Amino acid sequence: MIVLGLTGSIGMGKSTVAAMFADAGVPVFDADAVVRELQGPGGRLLPAIEAMFPGTTGESGLDREKLGKAVFGDRQALQRLxxxxxxxxxxxxxxxxxxxxDAPLVVLDIPLLFETGGDSRVDKVAVVSAPADQQRERVLRRPGMTEERFESILALQMPDAEKRVWADFVIDTGGPLSETRDRVNALIACLRREAGG
Structure with a gap:
């Protein structure tokens, strides 16, 4: 089995690329989806989060906006979380x-792969990347996103240029979706051959 770590900074198109791997039959572990489940309604982390950051949870699960205010800009609070x-x-x-x-290839979709040292637990790393102006435009279209919040998120992430240097593969999402899908399918074929599957 080859374990491919899939990462990329906010707004680079990582979720779209992860879906392309899944559509091609590659098992994908989505760390963000797991976190949403753990923090959603009835999520098993809610009591501990509420104890640590009072007033940040409720019947509908974690209040991301309130938790964001509690941890953004506070490295110690973020580390506790x-x-x-x-x-x-x-x-x-x-x-x-x-x-x-039994799968020849699996993908670990982990946004902060390098930042958390997760790259040491995978065989190869693919970084999803796009031009900075496209990234900014994509992110600022998100509901509730501001320039200030975008900049604070970027400050927590390894710069895209650095991720590209450390990557085994770079998947460019700056062009048409069909080109991105072709790149993903070519990478899958290459890695399956390497895994003998």
């Missing part, structure tokens, strides 16, 4: 590997 979230995501990842142990 990550201390809750990362072990729970790790358990889900191990269950994913067990369920897909």
């Amino acid at each position: 990550e201390g809750l979230v990362h072990p729970a995501v790790g358990e889900a990842r191990e269950a994913f590997f067990a369920a897909n142990r």
Whole structure:
């Protein structure tokens, strides 16, 4: 099995690329989706998050805006939150590997792959990237996004240029979707050959 780490900064198109891998039959572990489940209605991390950051959860799960205000710009608060979230995501990842142990290729979709040292737990890394002006335009179209929030998120992420240097593969999403899909399918074929599958 080849474990491909898929990462990319906010607004680069990583979710779209992850869906292309899934559409091609490659098992994809979506770390963000796991986090949303853990923090959603009835999520098992809600009591611990509420105890750590009072007033940030409710019946509908985590209030992302309130939690964002509690942790953004406060590295220690963010580290405490990550201390809750990362072990729970790790358990889900191990269950994913067990369920897909016969697959020749699996993808771990992890936004902060380099920032959390996750690149040491994968065989190859693919970075999803687009020109900075496209990234900014995509992100600022999101509901509730502001320039200030965008800049604070970028400050927590390794710069795109640096990610590209450390990547085994760079998937450019700056052009038409059909070109991106062709790149993804070519990468899948290459990695499946390497894995013997």
